[in-house]
Amino acid sequence: MTIEDYIVDHIDGEGELLSKLNRDAHVNLLRPRMISGHLQGRILKMLVRLHRPQRILEIGTYTGYATLCLAEALPEGAEIHTIEKDEEMEDFIWKQFNPSGLKDKIHLHIGDALEIIPRLEGNFDMVFIDADKRLYNEYYDLVFDKVNPGGIILADNTLWSGKVLEAPHSGDKQTIGILNFNEKIKQDTRIEKVILPLRDGLTIIYKLRTKN
Ligand SMILES: C[S@@+](CC[C@H](N)C(=O)[O-])C[C@H]1O[C@@H](n2cnc3c(N)ncnc32)[C@H](O)[C@@H]1O
Numbered sequence: 001m002t003i004e005d006y007i008v009d010h011i012d013g014e015g016e017l018l019s020k021l022n023r024d025a026h027v028n029l030l031r032p033r034m035i036s037g038h039l040q041g042r043i044l045k046m047l048v049r050l051h052r053p054q055r056i057l058e059i060g061t062y063t064g065y066a067t068l069c070l071a072e073a074l075p076e077g078a079e080i081h082t083i084e085k086d087e088e089m090e091d092f093i094w095k096q097f098n099p100s101g102l103k104d105k106i107h108l109h110i111g112d113a114l115e116i117i118p119r120l121e122g123n124f125d126m127v128f129i130d131a132d133k134r135l136y137n138e139y140y141d142l143v144f145d146k147v148n149p150g151g152i153i154l155a156d157n158t159l160w161s162g163k164v165l166e167a168p169h170s171g172d173k174q175t176i177g178i179l180n181f182n183e184k185i186k187q188d189t190r191i192e193k194v195i196l197p198l199r200d201g202l203t204i205i206y207k208l209r210t211k212n
Contacts, residue, residue, distance in 0.1 A: 007039055014038045018065060021096050025063050029092070034062050036130075036156070040199050041069035044128070044154070047204075048073035051152055053125030058082040059113045059139050060131030062089060064096040070128065071102040079105050081120060083113040085131070117142045124148065130156040133174035136181035144190075149209040153191075158182055159201025 001009075014022075018041065025032040036044065048056070048070050054077070056070055061084035071080050084093065087110050097103040109116045113131055117139070123146050129139050136155060147153060158164075160178045185193050185203060192206040 004039060011039070011042050014041055014069075017096070017100055018068060021063055021065055021068075024092075025065075029063070032063075036066040036069065037199070040156075040202065041066060043198065043202070044069045045073045047152070047154070048126065051126060052078075053151070054078045055122060055124045056080040056126045056128070057117075057120070057124045057143065057146075058128040058130065059117075059143075060084065060129070061093055061108065062086075062130075064093040064108075066128060066130065067106060068096065068100055068102060070126075071100075071105050074102075074105050079107060081107045081109060081124075083109045083111065083116050083131075085110075085112050114138060114142065117146070120146065122146075123151075125151045127151070127153045128156070129153065132177075133157060133160065134177035136177055137184055140181065140184070144207075147207050149207055151207045153205040153207065155181065155185075155203040155205070157200045158195055158203040159197065161200060164201075 022035060025035055044066055052075055058067055058070065058080060061067055061082040067080060067082045074080065090110050093108060097106055097108070114135070125148050127143050127147055129136060131139065140153070143153070158178060158181065160175055163175045164179055164182065185191070185205060190208055192208065194204050196202045196204065
């Protein structure tokens with residue numbers, strides 16, 4: 001038994017819908033490891049419980065696994081917008097959202113987040129960045145002014161399987177994207193930030209209420 005097995009055995013279950021989603025993804029999809037999974041999914045849900053956002057934006061839906069985890073804990077009247085570039089995922093995603101009892105809270109946008117984010121009206125209390133690693137800085141810059149002061153930005157895969165420590169940094173564009181993002185976040189004085197060594201690294205960013 002690994003420590004993650006032990007943790008998963010001692011926390012809330014993911015529920016039948018998400019566990020079936022996971023199984024279906026492993027049978028039918030090419031990159032099922034991109035799914036947040038049981039432990040990270042429960043952490044995302046817990047963060048929504050604690051922060052009580054009215055509006056969430058997720059960048060990178062894939063199967064909808066994390067969308068459902070985030071939506072599960074949304075307070076009454078709250079909503080989540082999620083953006084997925086790969087239109088071939090749309091059927092699979094709706095197959096998950098339709099029976100979930102949560103679809104009225106979820107707004108799925110199919111298309112490139114770089115084009116869709118500027119067209120989204122209103123602000124967000126929580127953003128989950130989990131799409132193309134080469135573009136994290138662009139997503140962050142596009143979304144920052146749409147995050148309410150006191151809001152939270154989560155960024156997944158910010159340790160990138162430990163590749164952030166490899167030297168020289170191979171020229172791999174995804175690793176460079178993550179390194180540039182981590183450096184930008186480190187320098188940004190408008191926020192507080194912490195990286196959780198969870199799975200592949202999860203950065204939690206708090207947007208300060210006043211400039212200091
Ligand atoms: C790591 S997966 C998302 C996993 C999901 N958030 C979860 O935790 O279960 C990344 C997804 O982002 C999508 N993606 C990549 N670039 C994108 C972009 N510019 N706009 C929207 N989606 C994008 C990919 O097609 C892929 O489905």
